[in-house]
Amino acid sequence: MSLLVVGSVALDSIHTPFGETADALGGSAVYFSVAASLLHPVQVVGVIGNDYPVHELDRLAARGIDWSGVERVQGESFRWKGKYSYDLQSRETLETRLGVFADFVPKLPPSARSAEFVFLGNIDPVLQLGVLDQVQRPKLVACDTMNYWIQGKKPELMALLKRVDVLLVNDGEARELSGDWNIHRAGRWILANGPKRVVIKQGEYGALLMEPGRTFYVPAYPLEEVFDPTGAGDCFAGGFMGYLARRGTVTPETMRRAMVYGSAMGSFAVEGFGVRGFDGVDLARIDARVQAFQDLTHVPAAEPLP
Amino acid sequence: MSLLVVGSVALDSIHTPFGETADALGGSAVYFSVAASLLHPVQVVGVIGNDYPVHELDRLAARGIDWSGVERVQGESFRWKGKYSYDLQSRETLETRLGVFADFVPKLPPSARSAEFVFLGNIDPVLQLGVLDQVQRPKLVACDTMNYWIQGKKPELMALLKRVDVLLVNDGEARELSGDWNIHRAGRWILANGPKRVVIKQGEYGALLMEPGRTFYVPAYPLEEVFDPTGAGDCFAGGFMGYLARRGTVTPETMRRAMVYGSAMGSFAVEGFGVRGFDGVDLARIDARVQAFQDLTHVPAAEPLP
Numbered sequence: 001m002s003l004l005v006v007g008s009v010a011l012d013s014i015h016t017p018f019g020e021t022a023d024a025l026g027g028s029a030v031y032f033s034v035a036a037s038l039l040h041p042v043q044v045v046g047v048i049g050n051d052y053p054v055h056e057l058d059r060l061a062a063r064g065i066d067w068s069g070v071e072r073v074q075g076e077s078f079r080w081k082g083k084y085s086y087d088l089q090s091r092e093t094l095e096t097r098l099g100v101f102a103d104f105v106p107k108l109p110p111s112a113r114s115a116e117f118v119f120l121g122n123i124d125p126v127l128q129l130g131v132l133d134q135v136q137r138p139k140l141v142a143c144d145t146m147n148y149w150i151q152g153k154k155p156e157l158m159a160l161l162k163r164v165d166v167l168l169v170n171d172g173e174a175r176e177l178s179g180d181w182n183i184h185r186a187g188r189w190i191l192a193n194g195p196k197r198v199v200i201k202q203g204e205y206g207a208l209l210m211e212p213g214r215t216f217y218v219p220a221y222p223l224e225e226v227f228d229p230t231g232a233g234d235c236f237a238g239g240f241m242g243y244l245a246r247r248g249t250v251t252p253e254t255m256r257r258a259m260v261y262g263s264a265m266g267s268f269a270v271e272g273f274g275v276r277g278f279d280g281v282d283l284a285r286i287d288a289r290v291q292a293f294q295d296l297t298h299v300p301a302a303e304p305l306p
Numbered sequence: 307m308s309l310l311v312v313g314s315v316a317l318d319s320i321h322t323p324f325g326e327t328a329d330a331l332g333g334s335a336v337y338f339s340v341a342a343s344l345l346h347p348v349q350v351v352g353v354i355g356n357d358y359p360v361h362e363l364d365r366l367a368a369r370g371i372d373w374s375g376v377e378r379v380q381g382e383s384f385r386w387k388g389k390y391s392y393d394l395q396s397r398e399t400l401e402t403r404l405g406v407f408a409d410f411v412p413k414l415p416p417s418a419r420s421a422e423f424v425f426l427g428n429i430d431p432v433l434q435l436g437v438l439d440q441v442q443r444p445k446l447v448a449c450d451t452m453n454y455w456i457q458g459k460k461p462e463l464m465a466l467l468k469r470v471d472v473l474l475v476n477d478g479e480a481r482e483l484s485g486d487w488n489i490h491r492a493g494r495w496i497l498a499n500g501p502k503r504v505v506i507k508q509g510e511y512g513a514l515l516m517e518p519g520r521t522f523y524v525p526a527y528p529l530e531e532v533f534d535p536t537g538a539g540d541c542f543a544g545g546f547m548g549y550l551a552r553r554g555t556v557t558p559e560t561m562r563r564a565m566v567y568g569s570a571m572g573s574f575a576v577e578g579f580g581v582r583g584f585d586g587v588d589l590a591r592i593d594a595r596v597q598a599f600q601d602l603t604h605v606p607a608a609e610p611l612p
Contacts, residue, residue, distance in 0.1 A: 205511040217525035253606040297603035300559040
């Protein structure tokens, strides 16, 4: 089952209390595919300038990431610079230079048009809709968005929601989109407006999967050391979609397990700067962490109350 | 197995966006015992003034709450007045009148001294220590505290921690007590300073049970309507201790299930003003909610990854 992600391929400069990076690999499509490729090959559609360290992408290609759908354009690559607070609870954007990303219009190579699992990273909903016009008959389409589009392109975003199966957002985005501060009502509002399922990420607390009439919760993995939260949400999406593509089926059961794989990938992501949290991560380590997630919420069976 | 709670018996005036109450039953010992008594009889030690609506306590006695250890003193009862923000995420204390609670020194009636399960509600750690000097050989002692004591009576609180089995606090208190913003390191710090287990409550997100080398997480119940968060933490403690007292055993398994019962009681608590959330709650409704909690985190088994 082929897996496609469309999103940003960027260079991030990140400052946390534990160190900093300059022009390191980043962007939603990069984070997504580094995580997803541990479970399933991924095709990436995006754009880079002629200043991008292509050898770094080439190195990652060996994991099963197909970068051939990434356009190379004359100009500067998308750069983001941010600084986190001492407890990593908040961050400040110091600089955003869109570069060639400003004129990005996703064009799917023929091989990507038959993708069965499609993830639309956080880009203009008009472009996300354009991607859906190019794919043939995907089995599952999931998408991300952000406050910027909720505020500036609400009608386009609402049109997109009618065409996706799963919306993945964080709690603040769910609240802003629905206009409701109660996260469970916000989720129900989203379900009433298109997607069959909504995943609401709650950062250090965990993530919710809401379906009509049923909710599933995965807590975040208990980490004593968190180095860099950048990209955790995209890595969650990568684990989620990578698991579903590998299984090839979309059922309530595989969805729940996909949530655990997403959470596992999110937990690896924050353990290192940029995509470095995945250094040395293989299927055995993923399996061990998935097991640990299951132990984390396991409620032992008991006799009925005396 | 006898269950004892020592704490405040108060009159709360609460303002939320959904309504308000004036001089309604409140206080840690009241919330605790209303929840716990659904699972196991409770003895309460506390103090009230001669203005307290004793008939309300008498009415609750029928549930299995023994108020005979509540001193009746000439003077005004403890009163608290608070106002919640529109989203219930923060609250402001408008007035605190300690009244007869200011001179409270817990004196256990003989029948309470042999209690096997003891919960020390949030009072001066010196008084909490005084209670432990009066009990004979409890099977499990759990206690609560708050920032006020962490700041003002740290040495006494640290002495108390060496004598309790379980500390129940919220995340802010765990951070302040340990001086560490990472909640998992904060929990480990607490475990290194006395208690065998620590329960860290995270409000609308859920609660953690930390033991050396192992963590358990119960998410909060997905509620679309929350009316009044007051007392939810004490009701959690009531469900937690009530379940353990009813089972009569303290094992890693019963502890995990006790966390689910605690969470269930916390979820009932916030569904109504004051203790009204428990109107009509019986064992059948508790069982149904405990089942719903298990479904909330249930990860379906799967074949190993292909």
